[in-house]
Amino acid sequence: MLGHSFKIYNASAGSGKTHTLTKEYLKTILSPNHSFSQILAVTFTNKAVNEMKERILKSLYEFSTTRSDDKASIMFNDLCGELGIDRETLRQKARTTLKLILHNYGFFDISTIDKFNHRLIRTFARDLKIAQNFEVVLDTDLLLFEAVDNLLEKVGQDKILTQVLIEFALSKIDEDKSWDISFDLCKIGKLLFNETNFGHLDYLGEKKINDFIALREIIQGKIKKHKRDLIANANESLSMIQENGLTHGDFKSGYFPKFMTKIANGDFNLDFSAGWKQHFDTGPLYIKSCPEHIKSIIDGLHPRFSVIFTNIRETYNQALFLANIHQNLVPLTVLNAIQEEVKSLQEERSQLSISEFNTLISNEIKNQPAPFIYERLGEKYRYYLIDEFQDTSELQWSNLVPLVGNALESEDDQGGKGSLFLVGDAKQAIYRWRGGNAEQFLDLVSGNTNPFVIQPEIHNLPSNYRSHETVIKFNNDFFTATSPLLNNQPYKELFEQGNQQKTNTKKGGYVQIAFLEDEEGQDLDLLYCEEVLSTIDKVRAQGFSFNDISILVRDNKHGYILADYLTENKIPVISPDSLLVANDRKVRFLIDLLHFSSQPDDMEAGYNILYYLVGEHNNEHSLIGSNLHNLGDFLVKEYDFRLSDFKNMSVYDGLELAIKKFDLIKDSDAYITFLLDVVLEVEQKEGNGIVTFLSYWDRKKNKHSIAAPNNLDAVKIMSIHKSKGLEFPIVIFPYANSNIYKEIDPKLWLAVDQDQYNGFKEVLINKKKEVIDYNENAAMAYEEEQHMLELDAFNILYVALTRAERALFIISLKDTKAIKSSRKTHYSDVFIDYLKNKQLWSDTETIYSFGSLENTAPLSKNGSIEKSVPYQYTNKENPSFKIMTNAGMLWGTAQEEAILQGNLIHYILGLIKVREDVDSVFGDLERKGMVANKAIPTLKKKIMAVITDDALKQFFSKGSIVMNEQEIITENGEMLRPDRLVISNNSATIIDYKTGKRSNTHEKQLNTYAQVLERMGYIIENKIIVYINKDVIIEYI
Structure with missing residues (x-):
């Protein structure tokens, strides 16, 4: 039996929300006459969508393979009891359902609300009078x-x-x-x-x-x-x-x-x-x-x-x-x-901003008893699951109400009604700035509002399955004790009454609150960084790995400061800053090239280009100074790179040319690849041109980051908002002294008398302290906003402090002035108030600890093993077309392949001057797509057989002048091109590579080269023909 059709679950941090959602979903689809295609599950992020899908599929697979004598999971046994069926029946149902989902995956509807709205709008684009391909x-x-x-x-x-x-x-x-x-x-x-x-x-x-x-x-x-x-x-x-x-x-x-x-x-x-x-x-x-x-x-x-x-x-x-x-x-x-x-x-x-989705739907369903865009969907969906309801905006919820209400209040052909399963936690509502409304969830739970005829059944998930005992008890105690600091009664009750989580079987745990001394003239950033580094050392000494540790910050700029400091101190870090494409040295070099090519008088860009190219040189300053004003000539001479060619190409082609000429990618490079993707997107949407791209880049460079693998052994630095829904063995929360009431350019809408304000019933004003003196209405609006700021600040603090599994380190500031004040305006005031409330505070103490830091069973996983994907040049100068020759067609496929391979080996040897060049040459060929990865071992073996041969290896060593395929023009204007000349002290060795059978013309050709070089004043020391077939045969002439 499905039970009550409208359920609301209060799910505090770590309380098994995803488990509960998965169970409710499975309970619905495994019930008689319920199809998975009739369920719409909506959550907040793509990550949550993928996690929920994965859990459902894994559970169904586990159920379908559970035999009667196997030890079944708790969820399996629970569902048997709640559905009133035996184990074998559940196993068969799970097997059938899993097969149906996999064969009809498009109907497996778990998505974000934005994606659902997007699909809805695109489906009804014609009715909504918008372009269908928007x-x-x-x-x-x-x-x-x-x-x-x-x-x-x-x-x-x-x-x-x-x-x-x-x-x-x-x-x-x-x-x-x-x-x-x-x-x-x-x-x-x-x-x-x-x-x-x-x-x-x-x-x-x-x-x-x-x-x-x-x-x-x-x-x-x-x-x-x-x-x-x-x-x-x-x-x-x-x-x-x-x-x-x-x-x-x-x-x-x-x-x-x-x-x-x-x-x-x-x-x-x-x-x-x-x-x-x-x-x-x-x-x-x-x-x-x-x-x-x-x-x-x-x-x-x-x-x-x-x-x-x-x-x-x-x-x-x-x-x-x-x-x-x-x-x-x-x-x-x-x-x-x-x-x-x-x-x-x-x-x-033909564009539509994502922020318009909700408004567009709202405008269509407004004042319609049966909104046409829901008519077909109302028949399709009967069961709804809404996750993270506290982050759902008022408009999103009001748009869903007609759809959900139709399912709850009407019956299908079998007389069955639909259901709504809603999960949220007002204490974790931290997205007010994008429409999230904690009050909406509070009103539903308290019964103050209900858009449906059916009354909800309220459930609380009582236990915390994430954290260890000490961490759970600390958070229970901390938020209960500090809740009186909230000046709105419902908000106060939210933390006072709704924050008593039961512990689990994980014993131990550790919490530490550290206060930095705020002395005049001190660099607070440096103090925070030093304390974080000290904390990392302390945690590492207990056997934890770097990837066990996460640092949470409220302000991204603090994350950048910490990332720089920790990197300087040899701590591996993954942070928004470290993943920012614009911060990569090679990317900055390419952007400077674009700037300089469009503005040759941009000396800053010119300096940056030279600094990158000669930065490792001992005489970098003199080299930069001597080449800054003739940079174009320097690039041509040293790198065969012409700014005129670069400028006349599309941005994408120009950057590819620069990558090749400056050898920027040895194997693979995520940052440069991402940059090229951005360039391609800008060229497709906004047009070609360096100026167009640079204008875009200057505005958006700080918003492009690469994605990092999950299991790298590095300390993670992220914002508290990004950490929501995640958990980490060790959490460090520095800069825990945010101003509770801080806002950036806040505004207020205030109602006014239309008769006195030319028919305007409301006005927009800047929110500042003086507003409380304007009038009673303004004072009420101001105080309401202040109360919301208090809730949002407590919610952010709650999210930060409840991410830790084993240990939580809070690093705050000991502000002596604030300690004496009765007004609590910063997080440090809240921490101090708690310690005073518990009679633990001392003016001389800076460290307060609860529990003990132990690592009896390390949680860290081995760092992920990655295989880099070689970068592939499009190589427009030398397209890698495979041309079939007539001779090859005559001789057949095998002969054609032999000829082609001989030519390729000849070409590769022409790129190698000394033995040490082999790896870089093959890497370059692979990136350009000229040589398939699987062909490299065979080719390299053949090449090494030539250059390591006892008779030839001296000619591939350092110390001589090597000229590969150097053109020589004779007195008669004839052009000759020996494959390899090795010159030492005016003596020359001539080497020519051949494939196929020996021929007298080969010897004659080498003698011609020798005669010309002798007339040029060289002494011919050796004349060598290297036959490269199945075996390598060396012949001295």
């Missing part, structure tokens, strides 16, 4: 950049738009900022691709530029009025002081009259944080020693002063509010125009 745009930054460029090109054509943009540029100059407004427009344009803004932007889309201009004029008018009111209020207070015979000295430190004078003089840079301002209504305005009659006068005026002061504060806050609106108004004014440019580019290229 291209999905994952990276919208480049699209936005082009749209803004196109918009700015229209300056001078559209009068109103031109006026708005010029005024915006001038206002930036007045604020001592760059007049370049493209950055601001790109920044505001990002709102177009952020799902959390879509509802607000839909409303603004109805507004025209003139509506925004009118609103701006209204706001400017209000700001001017507020400034006049401020001055009038200040002047009134100053007049009252003067009329009553008072002086500035009669007031406590002269604060009040000085403040009013400042305002009266038009200085509106005001601050209301001072103590006397905070208690203006109740505090005295004079000192105790003030004469009684003066006290009496001031006391009498104080009520009116209080009214004026309150008016000034409220008016000033309103002016700040209006100025904040005004600051975002011009970019918002042209947002619709930017969106039109984006749409134009997408239509021109």
